[in-house]
Amino acid sequence: MTPVRKLVLLGTGLIGGSFALALKRARLVQHVVGVGRNPANLARALDLSVIDSASHDAADAVKDAEMVLLATPVGQMGRLMAGIAPVLAPDCIVTDGGSTKQDVAALYRTHLAGHLAHCVPGHPIAGSELSGAAAAQYGLFEGRRVVLTPLPETVADAVARTRELWQACGAEVFEMSAAEHDGIFAAVSHVPHLLSFAYMNALLDKREVAACLDFAATGFRDFTRIAGSHPDMWRDIALANRDAVAADLRANVTALQALIALVESEDAAALTAYIDRASKARTEWGDRSRKA
Amino acid sequence: MTPVRKLVLLGTGLIGGSFALALKRARLVQHVVGVGRNPANLARALDLSVIDSASHDAADAVKDAEMVLLATPVGQMGRLMAGIAPVLAPDCIVTDGGSTKQDVAALYRTHLAGHLAHCVPGHPIAGSELSGAAAAQYGLFEGRRVVLTPLPETVADAVARTRELWQACGAEVFEMSAAEHDGIFAAVSHVPHLLSFAYMNALLDKREVAACLDFAATGFRDFTRIAGSHPDMWRDIALANRDAVAADLRANVTALQALIALVESEDAAALTAYIDRASKARTEWGDRSRKA
Numbered sequence: 001m002t003p004v005r006k007l008v009l010l011g012t013g014l015i016g017g018s019f020a021l022a023l024k025r026a027r028l029v030q031h032v033v034g035v036g037r038n039p040a041n042l043a044r045a046l047d048l049s050v051i052d053s054a055s056h057d058a059a060d061a062v063k064d065a066e067m068v069l070l071a072t073p074v075g076q077m078g079r080l081m082a083g084i085a086p087v088l089a090p091d092c093i094v095t096d097g098g099s100t101k102q103d104v105a106a107l108y109r110t111h112l113a114g115h116l117a118h119c120v121p122g123h124p125i126a127g128s129e130l131s132g133a134a135a136a137q138y139g140l141f142e143g144r145r146v147v148l149t150p151l152p153e154t155v156a157d158a159v160a161r162t163r164e165l166w167q168a169c170g171a172e173v174f175e176m177s178a179a180e181h182d183g184i185f186a187a188v189s190h191v192p193h194l195l196s197f198a199y200m201n202a203l204l205d206k207r208e209v210a211a212c213l214d215f216a217a218t219g220f221r222d223f224t225r226i227a228g229s230h231p232d233m234w235r236d237i238a239l240a241n242r243d244a245v246a247a248d249l250r251a252n253v254t255a256l257q258a259l260i261a262l263v264e265s266e267d268a269a270a271l272t273a274y275i276d277r278a279s280k281a282r283t284e285w286g287d288r289s290r291k292a
Numbered sequence: 293m294t295p296v297r298k299l300v301l302l303g304t305g306l307i308g309g310s311f312a313l314a315l316k317r318a319r320l321v322q323h324v325v326g327v328g329r330n331p332a333n334l335a336r337a338l339d340l341s342v343i344d345s346a347s348h349d350a351a352d353a354v355k356d357a358e359m360v361l362l363a364t365p366v367g368q369m370g371r372l373m374a375g376i377a378p379v380l381a382p383d384c385i386v387t388d389g390g391s392t393k394q395d396v397a398a399l400y401r402t403h404l405a406g407h408l409a410h411c412v413p414g415h416p417i418a419g420s421e422l423s424g425a426a427a428a429q430y431g432l433f434e435g436r437r438v439v440l441t442p443l444p445e446t447v448a449d450a451v452a453r454t455r456e457l458w459q460a461c462g463a464e465v466f467e468m469s470a471a472e473h474d475g476i477f478a479a480v481s482h483v484p485h486l487l488s489f490a491y492m493n494a495l496l497d498k499r500e501v502a503a504c505l506d507f508a509a510t511g512f513r514d515f516t517r518i519a520g521s522h523p524d525m526w527r528d529i530a531l532a533n534r535d536a537v538a539a540d541l542r543a544n545v546t547a548l549q550a551l552i553a554l555v556e557s558e559d560a561a562a563l564t565a566y567i568d569r570a571s572k573a574r575t576e577w578g579d580r581s582r583k584a
Contacts (some may be wrong), residue, residue: 004411026417045559048320070565075330076529095568111497119525121526125507125509129577137457144509145507145509147369147507171502173339180500180503183500184504184507185507186504186507187448187495187498187500188495188505188507188508188511188512189508189511189512191491192491192511192512192515193511194514194551194555195515195548196515196546196570197551197566197567197570197571198544198547198550198551199483199487199544199547199570200569200570200571200573200574201547201566201569201570202540202543202544202546202547203479203480204333204541204569204570204573204575205547206479206540208472208475208476208479209574210469211476212476212479212480213480213573213577215417215437215439215476215477216480216481216577216581217414217417217436217478217480219480219481219485219517219518220480220481221578221581222514222515222517223484223487223488223514223515223517223518224484224574224577225511225514225515225574226511226514226515226571226572227571227574228571228575228578229571230571231567231571232564232570233562234295234567235560235563235564235567236564238555238567239555239558239560239563242555242556242558246555246556248494249551249552249555250552251492251494251498252490252491252548253495253545253548253549253552254494255491255493255494255497256353256487256490256541256544256548257545257546258490259486259489259490260538260542260545261542262532263486263530263531263534263537263538263541264421264538266531266534268527268531271527271530271531272523272524272527274489274493275489275523275526275527275530276431277492277493277496278488278489278490278491278492278493278496278519279489279492279520279521279522279523280521281492281495281496281505282488282492282517282519283520284507284522285505285516286513286520289508289513
């Protein structure tokens with residue numbers, strides 16, 4: 001496998017930084033340029049050798065790059081794509097780490113219409129509440145999954161190159177359509193985050209909230225861990241994937257209303273069946289994912 | 293502090309077994325009798341020295357006991373109380389580990405009306421998906437909280453004795469009313485469990501459930517950990533605390549409907565504020581509880 005001559009990170013945070021570190025460890029990148037809006041974060045990335053040079057100018061940075069990774073919140077990607085479009089080398093691979101894929105595909109079409117053959121939308125599944133270059137780590141993608149959602153125009157070579165680099169980071173790589181991706185991640189990622197935010201807000205509206213938080217224990221801790229996630233990122237995700245997200249949130253409202261009816265009617269047998277179905281499925285998932 | 297001469301566990305599982313082990317380690321109990329319906333579990337408890345003798349007959353076991361801990365699901369406690377009422381020594385302390393306290397108080401009144409001075413309802417806050425005597429551990433209550441909700445009739449000595457024994461297990465002991473307890477734990481324990489069950493059931497209703505579960509990652513894992521909890525126990529809790537639980541579930545439906553409206557109207561500013569409020573509160577709670 002040949003190393004990437006020049007990799008440009010548009011967004012030098014946890015995802016971009018960890019991708020760069022993993023490729024450096026595998027000796028699969030020669031020079032990494034970090035682009036970002038926060039000078040302190042870029043300085044830290046240089047200090048930690050996450051990147052080899054820093055720039056505030058995306059268009060300048062991507063000249064003669066072999067690969068560009070968009071690793072900002074999705075809300076910033078359109079502007080960045082527009083900025084680099086005029087200066088990209090013809091065969092430069094442009095990929096991204098966005099958590100939603102239909103909207104990112106639309107951004108590629110709008111801003112990089114002449115370059116679609118080398119655009120490889122992607123989503124590394126490696127969440128963390130941490131952010132910034134200082135949180136980047138060599139092993140972040142070790143054993144994790146990366147989903148690629150190539151456009152109909154994307155050439156096989158660009159997909160294969162992106163795939164082999166993610167594999168070199170230790171990730172298992174999957175391909176599916178953007179719509180399939182967004183449906184799946186609405187269900188198992190976006191909606192749990194939004195349910196956790198909604199639960200916290202309902203709790204904060206209670207008169208006894210201080211005593212409640214004082215006695216909150218391990219169940220609360222795990223259930224709400226994702227409620228501590230980054231507001232701008234999750235606003236972008238919720239809006240970008242709003243159809244799938246809203247449909248799944250409505251299904252949760254329906255499931256809750258059924259549950260409230262069982263509790264209020266004191267239907268013990270039906271309530272046991274309701275809980276048992278959820279508990280069995282979760283336990284089986286836990287057993288399977290421990291084995292995997 | 294004088295050791296308990298004879299402690300009887302009505303229910304020899306995680307909570308009862310761990311209480312016995314912690315008191316044994318502190319040399320604060322001389323003889324532990326385990327009562328239960330599952331012979332294999334009792335045999336295991338004997339093997340592991342969690343208990344010193346076993347019995348299938350609660351009434352026989354509690355004769356001349358100094359303390360009885362009811363450590364079964366709440367749904368079984370009424371029958372057990374009725375069974376032991378005729379044979380309890382006059383000053384035997386009867387306490388319990390039930391997760392709901394208003395309904396348990398009502399059970400004490402119904403079944404142990406002549407013994408209320410020595411009844412000390414309690415709730416050790418030490419959840420686990422594990423159960424059975426084999427899961428019992430010396431340190432389960434180390435640094436955990438125990439809430440006591442004494443009845444108006446309970447004498448101070450019985451409360452003090454129960455408190456000192458829990459403290460000897462490493463727990464911090466609080467007192468509050470049963471109603472206050474149930475309101476707090478509906479909000480931070482019962483409702484998160486029920487939301488997690490409802491979420492799992494909504495997911496299981498999806499056509500793409502297999503692909504969804506296949507890509508579920510760490511956010512899903514933590515958010516749904518409590519969905520793997522014991523169905524009978526959580527049915528009992530939901531029914532026992534149904535008024536507080538139903539009110540909080542309704543508040544969650546309202547919070548979700550507000551969130552759906554923000555997503556569908558694409559109100560980015562209001563959505564950011566909604567998520568930011570939840571995220572800030574959760575992050576502050578995490579910082580506080582790490583320090584504590």
